[in-house]
Amino acid sequence: xxxxxxxxxxxxxxxxxxxxxxxxxxxxxxxxxxxxxxxxxxxxxxxxxxxxxxxxxxxxxxxxxxxxxxxxxxxxxxxxxxxxxxxxxxxxxxxxxxxxxxxxxxxxxxxxxxxxxxxxxxxxxxxxxxxxxxxxxxxxxxxxxxxxxxxxxxxxxxxxxxxxxxxxxxxxxxxxxxxxxxxxxxxxxxxxxxxxxxxxxxxxxxxxxxxxxxxxxxxxxxxxxxxxxxxxxxxxxxxxxxxxxxxxxxxxxxxxxxxxxxxxxxxxxxxxxxxxxxxxxxxxxxxxxxxxxxxxxxxxxxxxxxxxxxxxxxxxxxxxxxxxxxxxxxxxxxxxxxxxxxxxxxxxxxxxxxxxxxxxxxxxxxxxxxxxxxxxxxxxxxxxxxxxxxxxxxxxxxxxxxxxxxxxxxxxxxxxxxxxxxxxxxxxxxxxxxxxxxxxxxxxxxxxxxxxxxxxxxxxxxxxxxxxxxxxxxxxxxxxxxxxxxxxxxxxxxxxxxxxxxxxxxxxxxxxxxxxxxxxxxxxxxxxxxxxxxxxxxxxxxxxxxxxxxxxxxxxxxxxxxxxxxxxxxxxxxxxxxxxxxxxxxxxxxxxxxxxxxxxxxxxxxxxxxxxxxxxxxxxxxxxxxx
Numbered sequence: 001x002x003x004x005x006x007x008x009x010x011x012x013x014x015x016x017x018x019x020x021x022x023x024x025x026x027x028x029x030x031x032x033x034x035x036x037x038x039x040x041x042x043x044x045x046x047x048x049x050x051x052x053x054x055x056x057x058x059x060x061x062x063x064x065x066x067x068x069x070x071x072x073x074x075x076x077x078x079x080x081x082x083x084x085x086x087x088x089x090x091x092x093x094x095x096x097x098x099x100x101x102x103x104x105x106x107x108x109x110x111x112x113x114x115x116x117x118x119x120x121x122x123x124x125x126x127x128x129x130x131x132x133x134x135x136x137x138x139x140x141x142x143x144x145x146x147x148x149x150x151x152x153x154x155x156x157x158x159x160x161x162x163x164x165x166x167x168x169x170x171x172x173x174x175x176x177x178x179x180x181x182x183x184x185x186x187x188x189x190x191x192x193x194x195x196x197x198x199x200x201x202x203x204x205x206x207x208x209x210x211x212x213x214x215x216x217x218x219x220x221x222x223x224x225x226x227x228x229x230x231x232x233x234x235x236x237x238x239x240x241x242x243x244x245x246x247x248x249x250x251x252x253x254x255x256x257x258x259x260x261x262x263x264x265x266x267x268x269x270x271x272x273x274x275x276x277x278x279x280x281x282x283x284x285x286x287x288x289x290x291x292x293x294x295x296x297x298x299x300x301x302x303x304x305x306x307x308x309x310x311x312x313x314x315x316x317x318x319x320x321x322x323x324x325x326x327x328x329x330x331x332x333x334x335x336x337x338x339x340x341x342x343x344x345x346x347x348x349x350x351x352x353x354x355x356x357x358x359x360x361x362x363x364x365x366x367x368x369x370x371x372x373x374x375x376x377x378x379x380x381x382x383x384x385x386x387x388x389x390x391x392x393x394x395x396x397x398x399x400x401x402x403x404x405x406x407x408x409x410x411x412x413x414x415x416x417x418x419x420x421x422x423x424x425x426x427x428x429x430x431x432x433x434x435x436x437x438x439x440x441x442x443x444x445x446x447x448x449x450x451x452x453x454x455x456x457x458x459x460x461x462x463x464x465x466x467x468x469x470x471x472x473x474x475x476x477x478x479x480x481x482x483x484x485x486x487x488x489x490x491x492x493x494x495x496x497x498x499x500x501x502x503x504x505x506x507x508x509x510x511x512x513x514x515x516x517x518x519x520x521x522x523x524x525x526x527x528x529x530x531x532x533x534x535x536x537x538x539x540x541x542x543x544x545x546x547x548x549x550x551x552x553x554x555x556x557x558x559x560x561x562x563x564x565x566x567x568x569x570x571x572x573x574x575x576x577x578x579x580x581x582x583x584x585x586x587x588x589x590x591x592x593x594x595x596x597x598x599x600x601x602x603x604x605x606x607x608x609x610x611x612x613x614x615x616x617x618x619x620x621x622x623x624x625x626x627x
Contacts, residue, residue, distance in 0.1 A: 008151055008598075011236075011254040012352065012427075015276050019456075071535065071562050073626075076519065076569035079554025081546050083603050085596070086573045090621050093572075095604055096183060096190045096593065097145075099154075099612040101125040103181050103192060103199040112609035114158055118171035122201055125192070127155055127175040129595040129613045131240030131332055131430075131527070133248055134584040137313045141586060142198050143593065144180045144248040144312045145615065146237035150283060151598055154610050166288040173204035173285075177234055178250050180312050190591065190617040200315040204233035204258075207318060208308060212376040213406040214323035219302045220411070224291070231303040231321060232291070238350065239332025239430050239527065240582070241307075244343070245371045248310040249322075251330035253350055255304035260286035263295035274414055274457050275328075276351075277301050302411055307333050307347070309375065322375040324406075325359045326396075326413035332527075334431040334440065338488035341365050343374060346440055348428030352447045353455030355417040356383040356428045358393060360488045380409065381490075382422035387465040391480065391492050394420040418457045426450055426467045426475065429526050434563060436534035438485035441497060441563075443525040446475040446542065466494060469509050473549065474500040474523045475542070476513075479563075497536075497561070498568060500525060505549050515566040521553045522570070527581045531627030532589060536561040538568070539594075541579035556580050558594065572618070575603040582615075589625045592618045 009017065074088035085093050100110030100121070107123035110116060116124055126147030135142045150172045153161035163169060182196035193199070208231045214220055220228035234250060235258055241249035260281035268277060277294065285292035291300055305327040311317040325333070328349040336344045341364030347357040361378040365371065381393035394400065394417075396409050401419040403409050409416045426447035433440045444467065449455075451463050451470035463470055466478040476499040483489040500523050501512020516522075524542025531537060538559045543550045558572040558580045574580040577600030584593050594616055596603070601611040620626055 008153070011149070011257065014257060014282060015254070015351070018278050018280060019273070019276050071533075071564075072560060072567075072569050073624075074560075074569075074571060077571070077573065079521070079546070079552065079557070079570075080573040081544075081554050081576060083575045083600060085575060085616060087618055088571060091618060091626075092621055093616045093618045094189065095614050096617045097125045097129075097143075097179075097181070097192055097615045098604060099125060099127050099129075099175075099614070101192060102194060103179065103201065105195050110612075112605060115155060115610055116171070116175075118167050118174060121171055121174040122203060124201075125181070126177060126179055126201070127151065127613055128597050129615055130238050130581050130597060131251065132582045132584050132593065132595060132615070133240055133242040134586060134593065135242075135246055135248070135312045136587045137198065140196070140198060141183050142180060142312045143183055143584070143615070144178060144240070144250070144310060145582065145595070146178055146240055146250055147176045148238050148253070148597065149236055150175050152283065154612075157610060163284040163288075169283070169285055169288045172283055173233070174201070176204060176237070177206065178202040178237055178248075178310060180248075180310065180315065185586075185591070188619065188623070198312065198315055202234060202310065202319060204235050206233055208232070208234060209318050209320045210303065210323060211320050211373070212323035212325075212410060214327070214410040217407045217411060219299055222297055222299050222303075234308045234319065234321075235304060237308075238330065241333030241335055241345070243309070243335055243371070244337055244365055245367070246313065247371075248312055249333040249335075249345075250308045250310060251332055252305050252308065253329045253331060255329075256301065257282040258285055258304075259292050259294050259301050260284070261295040262286055262293050266295040268294070271412055271415070272301070274412075275301070275305070276456060302327075305329065307345075307375075323410040324376050324378055324380065326357055326380050326409075327411050328354065328357075328413050331429045332431060334433045336433045336440070336487040337365055339486055340488070342378075342488050344487040345375070346431040346433065346442070348425075348431055348442055349414070350427050350429050350445075351456065352427055352449045353424040353453075353459060353461040354414065354428065355422045356425055356431075356442055357381060357413070357417070358383070358487075380413070382417035382420060384421065385423045385464065385466045385478075385494055389465070389493055389495065391494050393490050393492070394422055396420065414457060418459050423464060423466065424455055424459055424461045426472050430528040432528040432530050432536060433487070434534055434536075435530055435532065437563065438487070439479055439481050439563070440487070441477055441479045441528060441536065443528050443538070444476050444478060445524045445526050447472045466496065468496075468499070473543070474502070474510065474512065475525050476500060477525055477528070477538070497563070497566065498525075502549055502552065504552055510549070515568055518552060520559060520568050520570050522557055522559060523550060523553055526579070527583065529583045531585070533627070534563060535627075536563055537571075537583055537627070539580040539583065541581060544576060558583070575599040577611075578603070585627045589627050590619060590623055592626050594618060
């Protein structure tokens with residue numbers, strides 16, 4: 001049935017359709033070395049300290065799982081392939097905010113057939129909910145949440161998904177960005193507090209300050225902003241982060257797809273090619289809004305691809321693009337405070353064969369002190385993983401990269417990481433920092449191009465330590481331990497917490513690690529977050545066909561992992577067609593808020609209604625702490 005199919009290509013599929021990589025295979029030798037489970041494990045053990053390299057997740061899980069049962073406060077659930085949500089016995093879920101729900105009383109109600117109006121959308125909950133955080137502001141529970149992208153078939157149903165006018169563009173621009181809104185619980189039910197003074201929509205046209213090394217650079221100057229210090233809008237906001245001082249970090253990911261050219265003869269630069277900026281935008285913005293026409297405004301794309309800091313406590317504040325944290329397809333921003341008080345931000349670039357980064361502030365964080373420029377000065381690094389289980393963070397300096405200055409590195413960060421020889425990764429998505437141990441995790445969601453194609457910059461992508469499988473359709477989670485328990489340190493050791501796979505289909509490396517079994521099969525780990533007890537919540541965004549190599553995996557899901565033992569159990573399944581993405585907790589930890597992105601109809605309103613991305617609240621029936 002047409003109405004239960006996912007109508008749009010994923011962003012990486014769209015990128016490669018519009019900007020295909022060369023069809024070359026220079027890595028046959030390393031592909032062959034990774035094709036059997038026995039050979040793979042043999043290489044691990046031959047490194048000299050198998051447990052240290054691959055972690056308890058791969059080698060020591062079985063004996064430890066019996067000791068871990070009391071760490072899971074639920075009975076794991078089976079897969080599902082239907083069009084609703086499932087949670088364990090003793091837990092319940094309910095919608096909190098759905099695409100089109102008014103944040104203000106002057107917004108029109110959502111129409112189940114036609115959706116929302118362009119003006120109403122600017123005053124309502126947006127589309128494709130993604131990363132989010134909850135903030136307690138003077139006793140008020142405030143959620144800041146990303147609205148990553150538009151599904152035109154859903155958002156423009158009257159034109160069957162075709163963008164036909166400037167009004168259509170405005171509607172799409174208003175459906176995306178960020179929402180900040182208050183929620184409150186009454187008799188166990190969470191709802192939006194309509195007209196709360198904290199409520200706010202941030203869209204593709206909201207003014208943003210540009211700060212850090214790239215501010216005022218010639219590459220950021222436009223006719224509308226000749227000083228290069230004030231951008232309009234934030235877009236393709238994917239994962240998120242939370243600073244120690246209580247602000248929200250939203251991450252601009254696939255910004256390249258919003259730009260195009262009305263001049264078919266326009267020749268794009270090599271820098272544009274590296275960032276996937278082409279002549280045809282995904283939403284035809286360039287046809288109706290000249291700001292997105294690269295033949296008329298070639299510097300406009302350079303003003304996107306950053307981390308944006310938003311103060312949820314002050315709805316009048318101007319969001320700030322923090323250019324010191326680099327420009328690439330930001331997935332999320334995970335923060336930690338080093339022992340000396342400097343702030344560390346881990347950052348993934350979500351594209352096949354791109355890099356993992358971290359930023360270390362120059363200045364120290366002082367609670368209650370001025371933080372307005374704390375993320376504007378510091379050192380940006382890219383990760384180098386060695387196959388012996390050690391690694392280092394390579395400083396992206398003018399001397400190391402051969403680039404002119406910090407501003408150029410901030411704007412063309414991918415080129416800087418390539419120049420220093422960082423490790424190409426299998427789509428580094430969310431990073432999560434363990435609050436009870438000095439370790440961090442990154443979800444490497446998948447990479448069908450591993451050992452098949454170079455990345456967009458021509459960097460080879462051979463099988464390597466943290467990315468050990470060619471044509472990797474399952475993904476893995478890499479974990480690292482900073483030297484001396486200091487997240488600001490240059491050196492680290494690493495292992496793999498889990499390699500997703502299917503042992504019911506494969507008997508080689510594609511079966512996955514030893515902590516993957518018939519009862520917890522999954523693919524494409526994406527979102528991750530630690531709870532207060534140090535348990536890792538893992539969300540997936542992968543193949544939900546439940547066929548062939550993905551048989552037994554069902555719909556996308558949310559699992560919980562124990563970092564101590566490696567054990568992983570399934571907690572939740574999402575509706576068919578959806579990605580489970582974004583998780584945060586109420587201040588009392590008795591409610592988990594979870595995002596459902598791009599579900600297939602009829603979720604959540606029933607037959608005949610448009611599918612609606614939704615934040616749901618999950619609670620224990622006994623109202624005990626959930627995370």
